[in-house]
Amino acid sequence: MELNKAIIERRSVRKYLDKDIALRDLLELIESAHYAPSSGNLQNWRFIIVKNPELKKKIAEACLDQSWMTEAPVHIVICSDRAHIQSFYEKHKNKYSIQNCALAAQNIMLKAHSLKLGTCFVSGFSKLALKRALEIPESSEPEAIITLGYPSETPKCKRNNIETYTYFEKYGNKKADKELWPFAAKLKSLFSKFKK
Ligand SMILES: Cc1cc2nc3c(=O)[nH]c(=O)nc-3n(C[C@H](O)[C@H](O)[C@H](O)COP(=O)(O)O)c2cc1C
Structure with missing residues (x-):
């Protein structure tokens, strides 16, 4: 799948089909995470692939009772080796620690979309409850969970206009410099694509 298509099309999916995910696909997702940039190339991310229904239930409870999560056939819990x-x-x-794991997560979500898999990034959770459920050691911290499965919904894209948060040269300046005009024109055509 073309990268731009994956970036634009990916949405958070919270409803899934009861269909297993091939181990090969799961490993491809981890492989794409492994190519993400990290500070000092420390690669502090650690991935726990969870399929066990009891454990997924505990994870959903740790995520402030987000029960929809149990429907996802797989959770990928991204931890950071904080001691490292x-x-x-x-x-x-x-x-x-957080930024490196977030970059790895985005790679996973885009790759998953290219494999027709839906994902949702979840980080509203009790760290303590999650650590207990998955036996995460003291030296490591859970940073995010990605729910994963074949989608049974097609969520809509909700975004503000790009103009509202694009500045030139200094914060708040929305007037593009003359030299940036080709760039501004490009942005304009991009805006119209996003507005559709
Ligand atoms: C840091 C972060 C935390 C999030 N935590 C949750 C969460 O706890 N539960 C949830 O359902 N979605 C969560 N999301 C998903 C967002 O709600 C979602 O990305 C946003 O509404 C935009 O929708 P889209 O991903 O479909 O474009 C989180 C996303 C981010 C980036």
Whole structure:
């Protein structure tokens, strides 16, 4: 699938078919995460693939009772080896820990979409409950969960206009410099594509 198509089409899916996902596809998803950038190339991400219904129930409960999650045949829990990252980056350990895992997550979600799989990024959870359920050690922190499955819904795209959050040269400036005019024209055609 063309990258731009995957970026534009991907939506958060919260309803899934009762259909298993091939191990080969799961491993392809992990492989795409593995190519994400990370601070100092530390690759602090750790992936737990969860299929067990009891464990998925515990995860959904840890996610403030988001019961829809149990419908997804697979959860990928992305943890960060915080001890590893802390030994390199004391000051920025939290920021880098989360950012590296978020970049890996986006790769997983785009790759999943290209395999016709739906995903939802979930990070509203009790860390403690999740750590207990999945035996995540003290040195590691859960950063996000990606629910995964063949979609049984086609969610709509809800976005503001790109103009509202695109500035030129300094925060708040919406007037493009003359030299940026080709860029501005490109943006205009992009806006119309998004407005459809
Ligand atoms: C940091 C973050 C946390 C999120 N947490 C949840 C969550 O706990 N539950 C949920 O259903 N969706 C969650 N989402 C998904 C967002 O609701 C969704 O991305 C947003 O509504 C835009 O919709 P789209 O992904 O279909 O474009 C989260 C997304 C992000 C980026």
